[in-house]
Amino acid sequence: MSPAVPADPGGFVVWFEGLAGAGKTTLSRATAAQLRSRGWKVEVLDGDELRHVFSPDLGYSRHDREEHARRVSYVAHLLARNGVAVMVAMITPYETSRQAARSEVGPRFEEVWLKVPIEVCRQRDPKGIYRRNEAGAVRHVTGIDDPFEEPLNPELTVDTSTMSVEDATRRVLDHLRDRQLVRVG
Ligand SMILES: Nc1ncnc2c1ncn2[C@@H]1O[C@H](COP(=O)(O)OP(=O)(O)O)[C@@H](O)[C@H]1O
Ligand SMILES: [Mg+2]
Known part of the structure; x- marks a missing residue:
């Protein structure tokens, strides 16, 4: 007799959030590489990249940011329920979006807040967004002229200004192991 309930495919979502330059893209890729080398199926959903594919109709208003996060969380859930370890890299400035993503995905959702002083992000400026904001060429930069609400329930908070990649x-992998999502040491 085959069991009525299929085996848990084991997928999960790690949702990296924080200011531009906090390290979301870097850490989502580095974590993905580590998991992949240990045999996991992994996908990285990078909010910036996915804007072109999912959300060319959306800008940076509160409504549009929330809608983009909703679309990304929907896909993250589809992948995770099929056994994929999903790394999401999105600023996610609003608590409503984080909570919506959490309830979309379910219990296998790990919110990782990359809590970095904005001065550090501004110095790193990996995409030149702060420089262009100062020059008056870009608005709606989170932490400058757009809000970033402090996350209320992150499972993990990492200050990437005080440690190497x-x-x-x-830290992220240890956390996933502590949560018994992965067995890797
Ligand atoms: N501990 C760290 N974790 C992540 N990134 C770091 C760390 N230390 C330095 N960095 C650097 O900070 C920058 C972060 O850029 P990025 O990952 O593109 O940020 P985001 O995607 O959050 O905008 C990279 O240049 C990265 O090399
Ligand atoms: Mg990025």
Whole structure:
């Protein structure tokens, strides 16, 4: 007799949030690489990249940011329920979006807040967004002229200004192991 309930495919979502330059893209990719090398099926959903595909109709108003997050969380859930380890990299400035993503995905949802002083992000400025904002060429920069609400329930908070990429990746992997989502050490 086959069991009525299929085996848990084991997928989950790690939702990296924080200001531009906090390290979301870097850590989502580094964590993905580590999991992949341990045999996991992994996808990285990077909010910036997916805007072109999912949300060319959306801008940076509160409504549009929330709608974009909703679309990304929907796909994250589809993948996770099919056994994929999903890394999401999105600023996610509003608590409503985080809560909506959490309830879309279900219990296998780990919110990781990359809590970095904005001065550090501004110095890193990986995409030149702060520089262009200062020059008056870009508005709606989160933390400058758009809000970033402090996350209320992150499972993990990492200050990437005080550690290397390798150490930050290790923190995330250790956390996933502590939560019994992965067995890797
Ligand atoms: N511990 C760390 N974790 C993540 N990124 C770090 C860390 N230390 C330095 N960095 C650097 O900070 C920058 C973060 O950029 P990025 O990952 O593109 O940020 P985001 O996607 O959040 O806008 C990269 O240049 C990265 O090398
Ligand atoms: Mg990024």
